[in-house]
Amino acid sequence: MKQFRKTVLLSFIIATIFHSNISVAETVYNIQNIRSTITLKTPGNPAIEYPVNFYPATPGNQMFELRAKETIPVSLQQKIEDKHGEKIITLMIKAREDIYFNYSQTLNTGFPHDECLFYLPGFWYRRNLRSPENAPSFHTADSWTVREDRLSAPLSGIFNEKTGNYMTVMRIDDFKYEALTTHKEGEIILSGKTSIGSLGFKNNDGNAVLSFGFPYYETPRSYIRKLTLSPSVQAFQYLEKGESLELVWRFNEGHLANYGDFITETWKYCYDVYAPEELSDTYSTGKMKETLSRYFLQSYVSDKELRYTSGAHIRVDDCLPSAIAEVGFIGRVLLNAFNALEYGEEQKNDLLTGQSRDIFESYLNKGFTTTGFFREYVDFNNPDDETILSIRRQSEGAYAMLLFLQYENNKGSKHPEWEQKIKQILDLILKLQKTDGSFPRKFKDDFSLVDKSGGSTPSATVPLVLGYKYFKDKRYLEGARKSVSFLEKEIISQSDYFSSTLDANCEDKEASYYASVATYYLAMVSKGKEREHYISLCKQSAYFAASWYYVWDVPFARGQMLGDIGLKTRGWGNVSVENNHIDVFIFELAHILNRLSKETGEVRFASLSQVISSSMRQLLPYEGHLCGIAKTGFYPEVVQHTSWDYGKNGKGFYNDIFAPGWTVASLWELLSPGRVENLFGFGK
8 A cells, every 4th residue: 555655646746747837946046046154153152154155066057065255164065956847955064173053045036025925834824914913924024934843844935926936945854853952042052963944935125035944043033832922043053073964955936826726736746745654553443442432431520510521621640620511622522422422332331321411411401501502611610601602612512413413313313302402503503694604703692793703614514514414404505505605705715714713813724624624515415516616615625724734754852752752743733823733633634535535536635644544543542651641541632743832841742731622522533434424324
């Protein structure tokens, strides 16, 4: 299978080079457009920057010597090669004396900066203007350079929206090394070797410039935790006298119709170059479910008016239940209740099934507001429920209960009281829908709006489609169609995916995820040209969703737990611009990627699905393999893979508070491919 995938991906690389819009990078990458600098630091003294110029070292201008005006204790040579329609840049650094260095280079694209949109995979889309000014965005500066491990692929791209021309630079390395540091800002000397460089873009006198270098150099600010920008950081690596280092970058340029096509083609290019393989030594589905089911049992809370599995805001070091019962988002109480019920009946585990039915019964009796919405977030240490409701939690609660109702219905069991409650919620959701098809992100029980943004709209599409299938009510189908009409016009066609999550308001992975799921579900209840149209929209949004998932393995330093236990980051998804960590948010997307691959011929989707499915199993906590978690089955959430933390601990560790409610639910759906289609008889 691996050899087959390698062959397929190689054929796609060749097809991309010779048959796509990607052209030979000859017009831009030349020494007239390049500026190079090596910065040397003597410990205890400010670093000194030395601009270096290119001097031909061989006929044909393939090899250059880079020299400073001053005599410096390092030699620099750069080779420029044309290979398969790209420029391959190899820089060789050799120390004449012991040095601490940082090398940087910029390439002027010639594009007017104000005509351009930018791309740093899994971290920067367009101009990040959906993000607040205290996260990386154009609100703070129009020039940014970041460390490579922030990115799902080590690439920086610039797209000229006016002309359709684009250029990218990608770093090539084995990425074996990382080093600890004692500081996070200013000029820092690394404690050892790193493989992590920097990538970004700059505004140089009105021209858009690609920026790259090694080791990392973050400008104008570093992003150290949620909504916290820090001063710039420049790393210096030690090179002993006589020691040498080789660095490689690939440059590509071409022309495409729009930014969405640019993201699509660049993701394909990244995927083909890195060709990530699924892990072969991870746990079976049976082992995964058996272990995760321990979470259902150990997190159960039975002494409140609502029974629930505690999955939100609990401590990593003890995993004791919190007082928070959350229907959707990070708690996923109702979906986990259904998962436990289905698994409990399969395994003939009366304890699991009994708990699940108690949860459903308690929510039926005490789980709704006076208007009829779910009490979506209840903190029993606070006598007043959270007054702000969300289209996302309401939709996820309705989705879970529709799975339960259809599952029971298929066995011949009816729940008329629950049917009435869910039909009421679907009607309330329709009442919230605006004339343009969108849904407000947040609102109150009296329908007054708190956040009118339509970014969470696709989360409502899913229960509306399932509601149509279950209740045979065409109003729900029409509502779903209207919601996707909004998605197509305002989100997918604009390549602007934002504000789907609830704890951030920015560009995020979950927006493209939900757009893919929404359009896929609608395609499943459509026929002919309409179905083809929805599949096309699903494919477009799936490329954006895929761009958030890592195609390479980030290196960790010894002493950073995730590296010590061997975590491979390939297949894990970055979260959002605000929350710069990786997680296992996948739910049904891997299954949809497989279906899209069959329907559209995009073999990369099936390959990515395999990578995701294998890689996300790595941190399964059980006795003797707890992965830094206190209890078996409580799968970790805030996996901090770069120089960023959610409040505690930093790279290579977790935050001290986490939410296993959604991680378990996400993995359970990953491990149950096609379940929804089978329950509801899609395609029959």
